[in-house]
Amino acid sequence: MTTYSLEQLRRCTVAVDLGAARTRVYLRETGLIVDEPSLAAVNTRTGSLIAVGSLAEGMAGRTPGHIRVVRPISGGTVVDIDMAQRMLRFLVDEKIRKAWRRKPLLRAAVCLPHDAEPLAQRAASETLTGLGARRVEAVDTLIAAAVGCGLPVEQPEASMIVVCGAASTQVAVLSLGQIVAAEKVLVGGDAIDYAVVQHVRSRHELQLPSQGLHPLHLALCQEPVVEGKEVRGRDVATGLSRTVTVEMAYVREAIQTPFTVVIDAISRVLRACQPDLVADLVEGGVTLAGGSAVLPGLDRMIAKATGLTVRIAENPDVCAVLGLGAMIEGRMRLLHRDPMTG
Ligand SMILES: Nc1ncnc2c1ncn2[C@@H]1O[C@H](COP(=O)(O)OP(=O)(O)OP(=O)(O)O)[C@@H](O)[C@H]1O
Numbered sequence: 001m002t003t004y005s006l007e008q009l010r011r012c013t014v015a016v017d018l019g020a021a022r023t024r025v026y027l028r029e030t031g032l033i034v035d036e037p038s039l040a041a042v043n044t045r046t047g048s049l050i051a052v053g054s055l056a057e058g059m060a061g062r063t064p065g066h067i068r069v070v071r072p073i074s075g076g077t078v079v080d081i082d083m084a085q086r087m088l089r090f091l092v093d094e095k096i097r098k099a100w101r102r103k104p105l106l107r108a109a110v111c112l113p114h115d116a117e118p119l120a121q122r123a124a125s126e127t128l129t130g131l132g133a134r135r136v137e138a139v140d141t142l143i144a145a146a147v148g149c150g151l152p153v154e155q156p157e158a159s160m161i162v163v164c165g166a167a168s169t170q171v172a173v174l175s176l177g178q179i180v181a182a183e184k185v186l187v188g189g190d191a192i193d194y195a196v197v198q199h200v201r202s203r204h205e206l207q208l209p210s211q212g213l214h215p216l217h218l219a220l221c222q223e224p225v226v227e228g229k230e231v232r233g234r235d236v237a238t239g240l241s242r243t244v245t246v247e248m249a250y251v252r253e254a255i256q257t258p259f260t261v262v263i264d265a266i267s268r269v270l271r272a273c274q275p276d277l278v279a280d281l282v283e284g285g286v287t288l289a290g291g292s293a294v295l296p297g298l299d300r301m302i303a304k305a306t307g308l309t310v311r312i313a314e315n316p317d318v319c320a321v322l323g324l325g326a327m328i329e330g331r332m333r334l335l336h337r338d339p340m341t342g
Contacts, residue, residue: 004139006332012109012137014092015324017144018073018084018124021166021189021291023053024318025092026325032318033092038073040087052090061210075167075186076113076141078123085130092131108133109328111141111320114170114184139327141320142172142182145289147332148323149313153177154333158273158280162266162302163320164292166190169262171269173277177332181272183265187258189292199254204244206233219248220296252297259298263305270306285309289319 015026018038025034036053043050045066051059060069072083108128112121116138125136142161143153151159154177163170166189172182193213200208212231219229228245235242266286270278285308288299293316303310313319326332 004137004143004327006327006330008107008135008137009109009139009327010330012107012328014106014133015109015111015144015321015328016088016128017111017141017321017324018076018078018127019165020071020073020076020168022317023073023088023091024321025088026321026328028325028328031325032321035318035321036091038071038087039069040072040083040090041067041069042083044068049086049090052087076165077116077120078127081123081126081130084127088127088131106133107135107137109137109139109324111144111324112138113168114140114142114172114179114182139324140179142170142179143174143177144323144327145313145320146172146174146287146323147326148319148321149287149289151284151287157284158277159284160266160269160281160286160308162262162286162288162290162293164188164262164288164290164295164298164316166291169265169290169292171262171265173269173273173281175277175280180277181269183269185261185265187261188290189295191258192255192292192295195254195258196251199250200231200233200244200246201236203250204233204246205236206231206242206244207236208233216246216248216251217295220251221294255295255297259301262298263302266302266306281308285311287311287313289313289316291317293317 013028017024023036023038027033037057039056040052041050041056041059056069072080072087078084110124121138128136145163146153146159146161153174156176159174161172168184168186168188170184173180196216197208200206212233215229219226226248228247230243230245232243293312299310299312
């Protein structure tokens with residue numbers, strides 16, 4: 001488990017969340033300065049970087065052979081340190097340089113997925129040292145997100161957070177500034193999108209383009225309930241463009257399986273907790289964070305399975321980086337002594 005020191009965190013200038021889907025950077029006393037897709041478009045002939053972030057996202061699936069859109073971060077772990085550094089340099093350079101002039105000794109804080117392997121911790125650290133950070137402090141995403149959601153993390157009282165990201169869903173019960181019980185499952189927004197794509201492919205023999213998922217996400221959220229939604233894609237057999245009406249009831253059914261995996265993880269965390277902690281949750285309920293927290297039906301399904309009240313955090317997608325930002329700005333205080341400072 002990642003241990004953190006509030007004392008050391010308060011010396012950091014930037015807070016970074018290197019997510020599978022999005023990269024976010026919070027600059028001390030400035031706020032969120034980067035919130036962009038974790039993507040880079042590269043010319044494979046020359047090795048040069050063509051675009052990063054949302055510009056690279058717009059190119060995905062539309063590039064000629066010599067241009068590749070790559071993800072330097074996979075499953076919340078930096079898998080290509082060099083590319084991650086180049087992407088970050090492109091995204092933050094000018095803004096960081098200004099902060100640097102004010103405070104030359106740059107220290108960075110990074111949030112890491114729960115139970116990140118030492119190699120993953122090192123990769124995140126190396127990525128930031130390559131950008132000039134002299135020291136990198138790591139914090140568990142679950143703690144950062146709980147702080148960002150405004151949960152009473154530092155109190156002797158249980159809080160439950162579920163962080164629904166792109167590659168994974170992480171669940172924890174926290175008390176006194178630490179994780180009491182936690183689980184991570186490799187099911188997130190990407191797995192849910194995959195379930196939808198597979199459903200459309202097998203039922204309508206249609207391959208959806210990446211932008212074809214967005215109307216289906218919107219239709220899932222709409223009130224009153226939408227019966228069917230028209231989408232355009234490529235016919236699996238002929239390769240021609242075709243439009244079909246997707247029945248939303250089947251889409252809801254397709255995403256039940258990944259939802260069940262998340263419910264099982266929550267049950268395991270609850271079973272690992274002392275009864276006093278579970279009793280606290282009856283009052284405090286469950287808070288959902290992460291970009292996939294808004295997936296329609298997830299909150300209701302968790303409420304039904306656990307009997308607890310469920311709320312979706314305000315700005316759920318940026319909770320972790322905002323929480324880490326609050327920690328570097330000294331807005332989180334522990335009731336007990338910081339274990340790293342004695
Ligand atoms: N309005 C929405 N409806 C449904 N899903 C959404 C919506 N907005 C974002 N998502 C999903 O949220 C996911 C991205 O979440 P988030 O930004 O928390 O990812 P991340 O932090 O990069 O991922 P990870 O925590 O796995 O590293 C994507 O799978 C995306 O499809």
